[in-house]
Amino acid sequence: MPLTRRAFTLGALSTAAATTGMLSLPHAAHAAANTAYVMAYFTETPQFQGADYGLHLAVSRDGLNWTPLNQNNPVVTPTAGQLGLRDPFVLRKQDGTFVVLATDLKGTNFGLNSQYLHVWDSTDLTSFTGYRRIRMHTLNTHTWAPTAFWDTARGQYAIVYSANNGQDVFLVNYTSDFHTVSSPQVFFSPGFGVLDGDVVVDGGTTYLYYKNLGNGNLYGARSSTGAPNSFTTYTSGLLQGTGIEAPLLVKAIDGSGWRLWGDSYGPVNNDYYAWSSAAIGGNSWTPMNQRDYTPPMNAKHGSMIGITDAEYNSLIARWGTPNWVRLKSSNLPDRYVRHADNVARLDAYPFDPYQDQMWRMVPGLADSTGVSFQSVNYPGSYLRHYNYEVRLAANDNTSVFRADATFYRTAGLADAAWTSFRSYNFPTRYLRHANYVLRIDPLSGSSSAADRQDATFRLTP
Structure with missing residues (x-):
């Protein structure tokens, strides 16, 4: 596919400002009508068994608990450049349609310095057209983690990305059409290395969140103009887990404030952490309990935006929802039910084989009003109890x-919004974890709070 020619003058883009007033109305109308969210991401797992460098999508009603689409398979994959993507970013343009930007890199060979970004257009994210790559600079450096925003003063879109011009900085190019772009210029260079910027505009303030490569923390900066080199850091450093990157800002569509997500890395390198704040302008981010949010399985470095009810329904209809579930622990929310050496246990996510945590919840083998858990990667095997211990075993079809x-399936013993599972043939006993291993034990509403939590799970894709 031929590469798009780059234009390094702003004059060719000057007509954008003249249409600013007309274009802003559809965008505002969509924002007011948003009732759900969509997330774009790529996937990786610790041993790369779940690595896929295409564009993945997930949807959510609350912006916290996510349902992967297309069975967590990519909906589109680059066909040029390095034939893979990382760090996809979805922007709703001023006309209400979408553009997708992504790093031109497949895998983890970070020494391959592409000067390009992948780009697609989309009306409603059910199809993708106009695939192209745009050249952002002529430096011998990477072009990572794009983010974009509408710069009202310029009447253009700003594309901000990580690069190295002697030090790790954010560069910016301006465009009106995501085909031709202006010459790159430094957008943010605070005197230390920075990575993974995310930019949002709220009211008259532009916010930039980034990773400080010097200390590994996330920070927020702001500007009254959004112009290059106009940002001042205003937050303290933020860190959860052993390492974090890829800050991701989302304004709650219900008016409850803001959420900040961070992608973890290090010994546990495929999970997300989240903070909440009533106001983005304050230095008051509160870490959220992992019990309250569930990112898509294997998701890495994504972006989230609001969508309308019609768009949500169209995405579900087009791409479908998973035919499997996972069981997330109530009191150990970073752990999921899995099988390992045929033992049913709770392990901290992520792990490989990642399919060990995936179950098809089918009508009960002994009573169709109940449920049985069929392994996705061992489809002839099911969770069953034996001497009260739960294990994965091949179905011998005996009674x-x-x-x-x-x-x-019953209301959760510790939380009625979650789920507990009562044994069919030992009706006083429930599925629970003890020392990270699953078993069935006698439980009731009068059992200790700890025991009831051990028997409570969230069904999630």
Whole structure:
């Protein structure tokens, strides 16, 4: 596919300002009508068994708990450059349609310095057209983690990305059409290395969140104009886990404030952490409990935006929802039910094989009003109890096996919004974890709070 020719003058783009007033109305109308969210991301797992460098999408009603689309497979994959993407960013343009930008890199060979970004257009994210790459600079450096925003004063879009011009900085190019771009210029260079910027405009203030490569923390900066080199850092450093990057800002569509997500890395390198704040302008980010949010399985370095109810429904209809579930622990929310050496246990996500945590919840083998848990990667095997311990075993189709593998779904013993599972053939016993291993034990509403939490799970894709 031929590369798009780059224009390094602003004159060719000057007509954008004349249409600013007309273009802003559809965008504002969409923002007011948003009732859900979409997330774009790529996937990786610790041993790369779940690595895929295409564009993945997930949807959410609350912006916290996410449903992957297309069985967590990519909806589109680059066909030029390095034939893979990282760090996809979705922007709703001023006319209400979308543009997708992404790093031109497949895998983790970070020494490959592409000067280009992948770009697609989309009306509603159910199809993608106009695939192209745009050249952002002529430096021998990377072009990573794009973000973009509408600069009202310029009447153009700003594309901000990580690069190195002797030190790690953010560069910016301006465009009116995401085909031709202006010459790059330094957008933010605070005197230390920075990475992974995310920019949002709220009211008359432009906010830039970034990773400080000097100390590994996330920070927020702001500007009254959004112009290059006009930002001042105003927050303290933010860190959860052993390492964090890729800050991602989302304004809650219900008016409850803001959320800041960060992508972790290090010993546990495929999970997200989140903070909340009533006001983005304050230095008051509160870490959220992982119990309250569930990112898409294997998701890495994504972006989130609001969508309308019609767009949400169209995405579900086009791409479909998973035919599998995961069981997330209530009191150990970074852990999921999995099988390992045929033992059913709770392990901290992520892990490989990542499919060990995926279950098809089918009608109960002994009673179709109940449920049984069929392994996705061992489809002839099910969770069953044996001497009260729960294990993965091949279905021998005996009445004993069918009974041992059948459970009744009930309101969560610790939280009625979550779920507990009562044994079919031992009706006073519930599925629970103890020392990270699953078993069935006698439980009731009068059991200790800790025991009831051990028996409470969230069903999530």
